[in-house]
Amino acid sequence: MMKGYLTVFLSLSLSVLAGFVLLLTGSAIRNGEKLRLEGDVDIAMNSALAEFSIPLHERYGLLYVDLTYLGKEPSCANLESRLRFYLGANRERDGNGKPWGVARIGKVSVRGIGTAAQGNGSSMKRQALCYIRDRGIERQEACIEGYPARAEGLEQTDAMEEWRQLQEQIAGMELPVIQNEEGEWEEVLLGNPADRIFGFSGSDVLYLLGINMGKVGGGRIRTDYISAGKRSDHAGKPQNTLEEEAFRSYLFEKMGNYRKKKEDGLLKYQLEYIVCGHGSDEENLRAVIGRLFLWRFAANVNQIFGNGGLCGEAQAAAFSLHAVSLKPEFGEPVTRSILYACAFLETIADVKCLLDGGRVEMDKSGWNTGIQQVLEGGLPGAGVSDGEGLTYEQYLACMLALLSEDTRNLRTMDVMEMDIRYLTGNPLFSMDWCVERFTADIMAQGGWNYEYALTRTYGYY
Numbered sequence: 001m002m003k004g005y006l007t008v009f010l011s012l013s014l015s016v017l018a019g020f021v022l023l024l025t026g027s028a029i030r031n032g033e034k035l036r037l038e039g040d041v042d043i044a045m046n047s048a049l050a051e052f053s054i055p056l057h058e059r060y061g062l063l064y065v066d067l068t069y070l071g072k073e074p075s076c077a078n079l080e081s082r083l084r085f086y087l088g089a090n091r092e093r094d095g096n097g098k099p100w101g102v103a104r105i106g107k108v109s110v111r112g113i114g115t116a117a118q119g120n121g122s123s124m125k126r127q128a129l130c131y132i133r134d135r136g137i138e139r140q141e142a143c144i145e146g147y148p149a150r151a152e153g154l155e156q157t158d159a160m161e162e163w164r165q166l167q168e169q170i171a172g173m174e175l176p177v178i179q180n181e182e183g184e185w186e187e188v189l190l191g192n193p194a195d196r197i198f199g200f201s202g203s204d205v206l207y208l209l210g211i212n213m214g215k216v217g218g219g220r221i222r223t224d225y226i227s228a229g230k231r232s233d234h235a236g237k238p239q240n241t242l243e244e245e246a247f248r249s250y251l252f253e254k255m256g257n258y259r260k261k262k263e264d265g266l267l268k269y270q271l272e273y274i275v276c277g278h279g280s281d282e283e284n285l286r287a288v289i290g291r292l293f294l295w296r297f298a299a300n301v302n303q304i305f306g307n308g309g310l311c312g313e314a315q316a317a318a319f320s321l322h323a324v325s326l327k328p329e330f331g332e333p334v335t336r337s338i339l340y341a342c343a344f345l346e347t348i349a350d351v352k353c354l355l356d357g358g359r360v361e362m363d364k365s366g367w368n369t370g371i372q373q374v375l376e377g378g379l380p381g382a383g384v385s386d387g388e389g390l391t392y393e394q395y396l397a398c399m400l401a402l403l404s405e406d407t408r409n410l411r412t413m414d415v416m417e418m419d420i421r422y423l424t425g426n427p428l429f430s431m432d433w434c435v436e437r438f439t440a441d442i443m444a445q446g447g448w449n450y451e452y453a454l455t456r457t458y459g460y461y
Helices: 002-050 054-060 076-095 117-133 147-155 159-172 193-198 241-254 272-275 282-302 308-319 324-325 327-356 372-377 390-399 405-424
Strands: 104-115 178-179 185-187 435-444 451-457
Touching: 002 076, 002 435, 002 451, 054 405, 076 104, 076 435, 104 117, 104 451, 117 241, 117 405, 117 435, 147 282, 147 390, 159 193, 159 282, 159 327, 159 405, 193 327, 241 272, 241 390, 272 282, 272 390, 272 405, 282 327, 282 405, 308 324, 308 327, 308 372, 324 327, 327 390
Parallel strands: none
Antiparallel strands: 104 435, 178 185, 435 451
């Protein structure tokens, strides 16, 4: 009887034990399927990130996956297709010779992408800063501490308008009259030597500087770049001084300007485009030089009215005019107009010096032209650089510093878009579809119809 009980007990125990072993085996199979699936998903997402845009990386040092994939209409579906491709290849590998089943990939969806344009270019800027810091690059052109505020102050002074109003005041004054040989009264012409110089102020600034237009870049761009479709989220200038200097170093490292043309770019003067945003090299160069001219003119006007020697020469020249000797009230405004004319000629010399690679301090002490040059009525050559002061590139850096962060970032991405499209022949390339980080949802079905759902977020940073 005892033997019968023992047989029943052992049978029941073995059935329970077998069920437990089968449960453990099933769990092991499911966990193995899930573990292999997780590994395959991780490999697939890393593989997708490995397909970064080579032209963008080689030219600008940025890591982004271009969702146009060299010509397709950009969409998340393109990235989903690449993920499915890598998952399928890895699943096929896992299924060969494996003792257990392999989960079948179901739905693959990408959501939550982070692009270069995120935050109006904050992603692009972050990568640019990493590029500069990793390589320890410091560009002298970017070092302009204190100068942007000084330049902004000069921009608030419209010295050219002041001169124009002074010329109108003189023109509105009644001229003296004398009696001629026939006994008739006639006006004595003023003959102000500043009038001829003032006439130059209406001329094209590139003509005044004698720039060879044949050597100015002829690139002209379209208007379908990223800055055309975005609005700034916030206004104002950036505040982090170290970051801004590093980003300016990046711009001077990667972008061309008048002094260092980007010969293989759609635009040769790319930094001038970032400052002004016009559609051609000529327009951007004219706008930058015009602004530089106004800065230098305002600074020179401030300096010349405190220069006793030049003020004395201007007064002597004014009172040597017959009309002024007959009507002394002309003396003070004519003297001032001659000083404005001298400052204008000095400004031409300053800007020519900068364009030739020289340096000009914002508040300089020396002077290249004089009252005699105003009396002669000719245009000056380039001023003499004493090796101190700011270069053309540093004045350009001041203009970059005065831009709002959004405007500067978006126009920087404009340049990237136009160059990559131009170099690769891919008109669909867009920084809006350059992905730095993405989240993917993967559904799969394993043995016994067990379903797996994985969510992964991968990126470069």
